[in-house]
Ligand SMILES: Nc1ncnc2c1ncn2[C@@H]1O[C@H](COP(=O)(O)OP(=O)(O)OP(=O)(O)O)[C@@H](O)[C@H]1O
């Protein structure tokens with residue numbers, strides 16, 4: 001794996017209609033850093049990740065990944081493609097192509113996003129399938145895979161891009177409980193490679209274990225952030241305290 005670039009987000013704003021969803025978000029992420037985002041539903045966590053990959057276009061703000069700077073006011077198609085080569089996305093619902101096999105889901109991404117040759121993409125896909133323990137499922141279609149296996153393909157596809165920043169939007173929350181563990185294990189393996197990761201999750205135990213920093217978002221803003229012990233055990237803002245109290249009431253956390 002090549003060394004990763006630093007990420008710098010400045011003044012990101014996004015509205016849907018009259019609703020302001022991201023309010024002047026600024027955030028720097030160091031190479032290899034693992035940042036977990038938590039916060040109430042509807043707070044803009046997914047929108048933040050989607051804006052970083054330009055799945056949603058920010059209204060204003062700048063995203064810098066190493067030497068690539070994308071300003072929302074003048075982002076061209078080639079800027080957006082360059083950004084997508086440098087950030088990869090793991091979706092809550094896997095977002096696999098149903099009519100493509102596990103291998104084809106990965107090769108497709110390498111061909112369209114990275115412009116790789118079919119042959120190069122196939123070689124890389126098989127490497128990734130071995131790494132994720134899915135090589136025997138290479139020719140299976142998503143419908144023939146368990147939820148956990150489908151999400152491992154989703155993560156494998158994002159790993160294959162060797163991006164500077166991997167974005168994970170609640171990667172385990174659509175899974176039956178029995179498949180959560182294998183997906184978190186794969187994410188731990190990704191982390192061990194010093195991959196820079198920005199993860200939205202409700203798995204608080206996992207967040208505590210994996211994060212260098214936890215960010216609490218509420219109502220489109222970063223309210224508070226810090227190392228896991230600090231943020232989880234000694235939160236300062238009343239909104240953070242209220243949120244953590246609520247999740248501790250509902251958390252039945254087998255990990
Ligand atoms: N494409 C869209 N069109 C209109 N409104 C949207 C769109 N996407 C998100 N929103 C609104 O933006 C707000 C933030 O949504 P977002 O999905 O980012 O929240 P979230 O923090 O990820 O919530 P959750 O924890 O439920 O996933 C919500 O009010 C949502 O309804």
Ligand SMILES: [Mg+2]
Pocket residue numbers: 045046047169
């Ligand atoms: Mg969300």
